[in-house]
Amino acid sequence: MAVWLLAALAHADGVPERYAQRYRTVSDPHGLIEDVRKQLDTHSETLPPTQERELLWLMGNAAINSNDDAALAEATLRLDSLAAARDDTVASAAAGFLRSRHDIENGDGDGLSEALRAAAKMQDVRDPVVAAWAKYALCDSYTLVEDARNGLPLCQQVQMNYRELGDTWGLAEAENDEGANLATLNRAAEAAKAYERSRAHFRSVGADQLVVMVGDNLARMYLELGRAHEALALSQASLAQEQATGRVSDALLSRANIARAYEAMGRRADALEQMKTTIADAQAAGKEGLLPDLLQTRSGMAEKAGNNALALADAREVIRLLADRRSPALRSTESALEARYVTREKELRIRDLEHQNRLKDLALKAAQAEAERQDEARRRQTLSSMIAKLVAGGLILIAALLFLLLRAQRRHAAELSEQALRDPLTGVGNRRAFLQRASALVRMHGDPRQPPHVLMLIDFDHFKRINDSVGHPQGDRVLAVVVDHLRETVGKFGHLARIGGEEFAVLCPHFGAEAGIRLAEVLRAGVAALPLPAEVQVEHVTVSIGLALLDGVRCSDLDGWMRAADAALYAAKSYGRDRVVASALVS
Numbered sequence: 001m002a003v004w005l006l007a008a009l010a011h012a013d014g015v016p017e018r019y020a021q022r023y024r025t026v027s028d029p030h031g032l033i034e035d036v037r038k039q040l041d042t043h044s045e046t047l048p049p050t051q052e053r054e055l056l057w058l059m060g061n062a063a064i065n066s067n068d069d070a071a072l073a074e075a076t077l078r079l080d081s082l083a084a085a086r087d088d089t090v091a092s093a094a095a096g097f098l099r100s101r102h103d104i105e106n107g108d109g110d111g112l113s114e115a116l117r118a119a120a121k122m123q124d125v126r127d128p129v130v131a132a133w134a135k136y137a138l139c140d141s142y143t144l145v146e147d148a149r150n151g152l153p154l155c156q157q158v159q160m161n162y163r164e165l166g167d168t169w170g171l172a173e174a175e176n177d178e179g180a181n182l183a184t185l186n187r188a189a190e191a192a193k194a195y196e197r198s199r200a201h202f203r204s205v206g207a208d209q210l211v212v213m214v215g216d217n218l219a220r221m222y223l224e225l226g227r228a229h230e231a232l233a234l235s236q237a238s239l240a241q242e243q244a245t246g247r248v249s250d251a252l253l254s255r256a257n258i259a260r261a262y263e264a265m266g267r268r269a270d271a272l273e274q275m276k277t278t279i280a281d282a283q284a285a286g287k288e289g290l291l292p293d294l295l296q297t298r299s300g301m302a303e304k305a306g307n308n309a310l311a312l313a314d315a316r317e318v319i320r321l322l323a324d325r326r327s328p329a330l331r332s333t334e335s336a337l338e339a340r341y342v343t344r345e346k347e348l349r350i351r352d353l354e355h356q357n358r359l360k361d362l363a364l365k366a367a368q369a370e371a372e373r374q375d376e377a378r379r380r381q382t383l384s385s386m387i388a389k390l391v392a393g394g395l396i397l398i399a400a401l402l403f404l405l406l407r408a409q410r411r412h413a414a415e416l417s418e419q420a421l422r423d424p425l426t427g428v429g430n431r432r433a434f435l436q437r438a439s440a441l442v443r444m445h446g447d448p449r450q451p452p453h454v455l456m457l458i459d460f461d462h463f464k465r466i467n468d469s470v471g472h473p474q475g476d477r478v479l480a481v482v483v484d485h486l487r488e489t490v491g492k493f494g495h496l497a498r499i500g501g502e503e504f505a506v507l508c509p510h511f512g513a514e515a516g517i518r519l520a521e522v523l524r525a526g527v528a529a530l531p532l533p534a535e536v537q538v539e540h541v542t543v544s545i546g547l548a549l550l551d552g553v554r555c556s557d558l559d560g561w562m563r564a565a566d567a568a569l570y571a572a573k574s575y576g577r578d579r580v581v582a583s584a585l586v587s
């Protein structure tokens with residue numbers, strides 16, 4: 001729209017006349033509205049319809065920028081009447097685009113449909129300026145409803161038109177909208193480039209306030225791109241300008257952006273402090289409209305900082321504030337917030353439960369560790385007591401084994417010593433046993449009142465002949481049978497021993513000469529009469545016996561006693577064998 005024709009309204013410093021009115025819709029909306037009203041009131045009769053339409057378009061935009069609904073209603077109604085009176089479709093479309101923008105920004109009705117209807121009216125327009133204007137108006141509506149799929153190509157197209165028309169302002173506006181669409185598509189790097197181009201173009205026409213306003217959009221992209229320091233610089237520049245021109249609301253929004261930059265730089269405490277003063281100032285200035293956004297921003301920051309109480313309190317306050325504004329958009333924001341609040345509270349409850357569970361888990365693990373430790377200690381105790389028992393058992397076993405071994409050894413030793421004293425063929429004592437016993441008797445000798453000990457030496461008669469006639473084994477058999485008889489006959493009176501091949505001895509302690517001779521005779525006669533087994537093939541056998549007393553007179557030691565008995569035996573052999581001779585009788 002050829003608004004630059006209205007030179008009378010252009011008194012914005014540093015902005016070319018061509019763009020001055022458009023700049024005023026942003027930098028001085030109220031002043032512009034007043035000026036337009038004056039123009040329309042003063043020159044209503046003389047104003048050409050095109051200029052009237054352009055003035056109303058500017059007034060409508062300024063009204064939207066300054067939230068002046070009355071001025072907006074006035075502008076759209078006048079455009080409608082222009083359209084009706086003069087069949088001016090451009091005026092009708094302008095009214096439609098204004099209503100669309102208002103409705104979208106306020107969340108009332110179907111703003112986009114209104115824009116599409118208006119754009120449809122401009123389809124056949126040939127004037128390139130009007131065509132570009134209509135295209136941009138539709139691109140702006142798409143951008144406002146965040147329909148980037150349709151908005152982006154349209155906003156890129158219209159840039160080409162504005163370039164052809166040499167309209168730097170229009171180009172800058174379209175680039176700003178392109179940036180917004182790219183941001184919606186999460187293409188932050190490309191969006192930043194579009195915003196940078198837009199700012200460059202606004203700067204080139206001296207529209208400082210728009211440079212700053214687009215700078216706010218760019219700052220958001222820089223934050224996304226991790227360029228927090230640049231974002232901070234942009235927001236601080238923006239804030240300085242807003243404070244200088246007394247734009248309280250914009251200043252509050254820039255302060256929020258500064259807080260976001262702090263947060264992105266890891267300065268969470270600074271971010272929360274910045275939000276705290278910003279929210280307090282917004283409340284003090286009565287900027288209720290900004291509070292939901294500010295509180296929501298702080299809620300997110302508090303959540304990230306771990307201050308769940310503040311996060312929830314802010315979220316609740318947002319819901320409370322939005323409850324009074326029942327526009328569809330706000331209702332949807334409210335629902336989204338409520339849903340988010342509920343979800344968040346659930347998350348917090350889950351986190352609390354998880355925390356409690358973790359604590360319980362830790363306590364459980366500690367208890368388990370303690371139980372395991374005690375179990376281990378018990379196991380060790382059991383093991384050591386088992387080992388002790390095993391050791392004790394082992395020791396007992398070893399002791400038992402040692403005892404058994406010792407007993408066996410003793411038995412064995414006893415057997416060995418018995419074997420050492422026993423004649424294996426006949427089972428009677430051997431020479432060694434005889435000598436031990438005889439020595440003992442010699443040591444015991446000395447009591448004259450007791451009968452003297454008696455020693456008999458018994459020798460088989462002509463035993464060589466027996467061996468020679470029936471063989472040595474049968475001779476052994478004869479020896480065994482005769483010795484059995486001798487042992488039985490000696491019985492308890494004395495001790496029989498084999499002291500040589502076929503020579504035996506009998507020791508009778510304290511037996512006396514008379515009993516000794518009598519026993520010797522019984523022994524001799526018994527052998528002589530002893531029936532021998534038929535298999536030995538020996539009919540009978542005789543023995544000669546020499547007897548000596550340990551009387552302490554002629555025999556006082558073992559040697560003498562043995563010699564005396566032997567002499568008696570020799571005598572018995574000499575006298576014809578099968579007889580008993582006592583040593584006293586020999587000498």
Ligand SMILES: Nc1nc2c(ncn2[C@@H]2O[C@H](COP(=O)(O)OP(=O)(O)OP(=O)(O)O)[C@@H](O)[C@H]2O)c(=O)[nH]1
Nearest residue numbers: 460461462463464465467471472473475476501502
């Ligand atoms: N079968 C057998 N013979 C034995 C054993 N010990 C000694 N003799 C035998 O006994 C005999 C002893 O012989 P001599 O000393 O000549 O005496 P003798 O033949 O008995 O004659 P006198 O003693 O003079 O009556 C030998 O032939 C020995 O071999 C033995 O254990 N078994």
